[in-house]
Structures are given as structure tokens and as C-alpha cells.
């Protein structure tokens with residue numbers, strides 16, 4: 017059975033919370049704004065690639081220690097985890113910021129523009145915070161300071177998770193959220209809930225965008241290996257044609273989306289991005305290979321699509337006299353916002369940003385490794401506006417002209433701080 021993704025969360029149980037944000041937290045965030053922006057500029061000017069975030073991690077660790085927060089370094093290679101115990105007992109909330117930059121050469125003319133270069137997969141490249149993770153680092157450093165200074169208000173424990181390699185570890189290395197979890201980031205003390213945000217270059221400053229349920233896609237890479245039997249191109253009856261089988265399988269895959277997936281629940285995508293096989297015009301080759309990606313937003317649909325792709329590959333190859341295997345590699349799970357948690361925390365988002373500045377958005381087919389935490393504990397991941405007010409267009413993430421307006425950071429600090437307090441202090 018498919019889950020019904022009702023919009024029941026829109027009727028909110030707001031009674032537990034005041035309608036305006038905590039004035040002391042608001043004032044503290046506003047007083048810290050210039051410092052947060054300064055941190056952001058520094059991190060932006062000194063970006064580091066995935067699993068190589070040594071200096072970034074050192075700056076974070078130094079700051080957390082200065083606040084009296086218990087710090088563990090070298091978690092999942094370059095990750096930093098801080099534990100802040102509130103003055104009162106209670107639950108454990110984790111706040112996550114990803115800290116890595118990308119092999120992109122910055123084309124902006126900012127005073128804090130990155131001039132950093134590095135070697136990536138054997139090639140010299142510029143390095144840039146072209147996904148905005150510099151803002152995530154600065155926002156969480158600011159949030160840590162505010163919460164540390166308000167320990168007396170906290171019923172429970174806050175874990176600050178500064179995570180490397182969200183963009184993916186270099187080939188042959190482990191990294192990111194999956195490795196943090198493997199190394200026990202959600203244990204001791206055991207995390208009850210996790211919050212995370214992503215700055216967005218095309219959402220106006222001051223706006224929060226969110227979606228309950230599947231928010232960003234599970235990303236799978238797949239490889240289909242088709243085995244035929246080689247023969248002369250003029251005598252196909254003498255062999256088994258893997259190219260023809262490849263065509264049947266590609267066609268079959270698209271029927272899984274168009275005929276078998278309930279697209280009213282969520283969209284889904286199968287893309288064959290590479291097809292290879294054969295050597296010349298008059299040889300039917302022995303093998304062919306398909307490589308592609310699957311994007312899903314609903315756990316049941318994900319299972320169905322993967323199962324059916326496996327059956328299609330094996331079954332169709334067999335029907336045409338050959339054989340095939342398919343392998344899937346998971347790059348991210350579904351960034352799935354727990355429905356009850358989203359309902360619980362929506363009033364906080366609204367009172368911090370203002371009712372009119374919290375937008376319900378559609379899912380995206382991009383992926384986020386925050387999803388791995390959400391497979392373990394209920395989590396909420398939302399988007400924070402980073403586009404200069406008045407602009408209607410923005411350069412996309414991962415491009416050399418990508419820009420985030422500093423004015424977007426303050427709302428991030430306020431929201432992360434208030435989410436933490438409201439979650440931990442809920443009756």
C-alpha cells in the first residue's frame with residue numbers, strides 16, 4: 017500500500033508555542049549577524065574539497081571549544097561534532113551543516129572571492145563554495161554560540177554536526193553522512209531528531225521553503241550488463257544481439273515510469289545516460305552496457321521501480337535469448353521530512369520567518385545526503401532564501417557565477433536556534 021501524503025499538517029497544533037519568536041534569541045542573533053557574515057566570508061575565501069576540509073574543520077573546532085562545547089574532531093575524516101548539554105534534562109537534537117566546496121572556478125567579483133586551486137581527479141581546478149555550504153557553516157557556528165549562551169533555557173542536549181563531503185567523497189573514498197552515521201554520530205548520546213537546511217540561490221532572502229514527506233530524491237546509479245552471442249552482422253540468426261536487447265530494456269524501463277508508477281503520489285525519473293557496445297558496422301557484438309540514474313521521492317515507489325528494473329533487465333534479456341545483470345549504487349536516500357515532525361515544527365518556522373514567508377514547495381529530483389540521517393531518525397530539512405531582494409533570476413548552484421546574499425544568513429541562525437529550543441522545550 018502506498019502512503020497517503022495528505023496535507024493534514026496544515027491544521028497545526030500551534031497552541032504550545034507563542035506567536036512571536038523568543039525576543040532574547042532574536043536579539044542575540046541580530047547582535048551576532050556581522051560576525052556570522054564575517055565567518056561566511058572567511059570560509060568562502062578558503063574553500064576546501066570533499067574530505068579535505070582540514071582548515072575549515074579546525075576553525076569550527078576552535079570556535080566550538082571557545083564556547084565550552086565538548087568537541088570531537090576527525091569524525092568521518094574531517095567532520096567536527098560538538099555536544100552542548102542544556103541545564104535541564106531532555107531529548108537530544110542534532111543540527112547538521114555540510115562544510116565542503118566544489119571543483120568550480122569562481123567567476124564572481126566579490127571582495128571575498130575564492131582564488132583557491134586544488135587537484136581534483138588528477139586535474140588542476142579552482143575551488144569554490146558553489147553550493148553555499150559556506151553559509152551553512154557560518155549559520156551553525158552562530159547557532160552554536162547563541163545556544164551555548166542560553167544553556168539555562170535548554171531542556172536536553174544539542175549535537176552540532178559539521179559534516180564533510182556532502183557532494184560525494186573522491187572516488188575510492190568513503191565520506192559524508194553515511195560515514196558519519198557509521199562512525200556513530202547519531203549515538204551516545206542518542207539523537208532523537210535532526211534538523212538541517214540548505215541555502216537556495218533562487219529563493220528570496222527572508223523566505224523559508226519546505227515540503228513534508230519526500231523533498232529531495234533518492235539518487236541511484238545503475239549499470240546493466242547485457243550478455244549476447246557474437247556473430248556476423250549479416251547473419252543475426254547465428255548469435256544473440258545485445259544491442260537489440262539493450263533497446264528493449266531501455267523501452268521497458270520507461271514503461272515502469274509511464275505505466276506502473278503512481279505519478280499522483282510523487283514523480284519519478286529513469287534516465288539511461290550512457291549506452292555502449294559493439295566495435296564496427298558488420299559485427300553483432302558479444303556484450304552491451306547501459307549506465308544511468310533513477311530518481312524517486314517515495315520509499316514504496318523506489319522499491320517498486322528498483323524491483324521492476326531488475327525484472328525487466330533479466331526477463332527481457334532472457335526472452336530474447338541472452339542474459340543481463342543490473343547493479344544499483346545508492347548515492348542518496350530520499351530526503352524525507354517526517355510528517356509528524358514537520359507538522360510539529362511548522363509553527364516555529366512561521367513565527368520566526370513570518371507566516372507569509374514560509375512557502376510550501378514541490379519536491380526536487382536533486383539529491384542530498386542529509387537523507388541518510390532521516391533514514392535513522394525523524395528529521396526536517398528546509399530551504400533558506402539566499403537571493404538578493406528584487407532579483408527574479410539567479411545563477412544555479414554548482415556554477416561559477418553562483419551567489420548568495422549575506423542578508424539571508426540571519427534568518428538561518430534564528431530558525432535553527434528557535435527550532436532547537438521549541439523542539440527540546442515542547443511539553
Ligand SMILES: [Zn+2]
Nearest residue numbers: 147183413414
Ligand atoms: Zn551541491
Ligand SMILES: [Zn+2]
Nearest residue numbers: 147149182214
Ligand atoms: Zn549543497
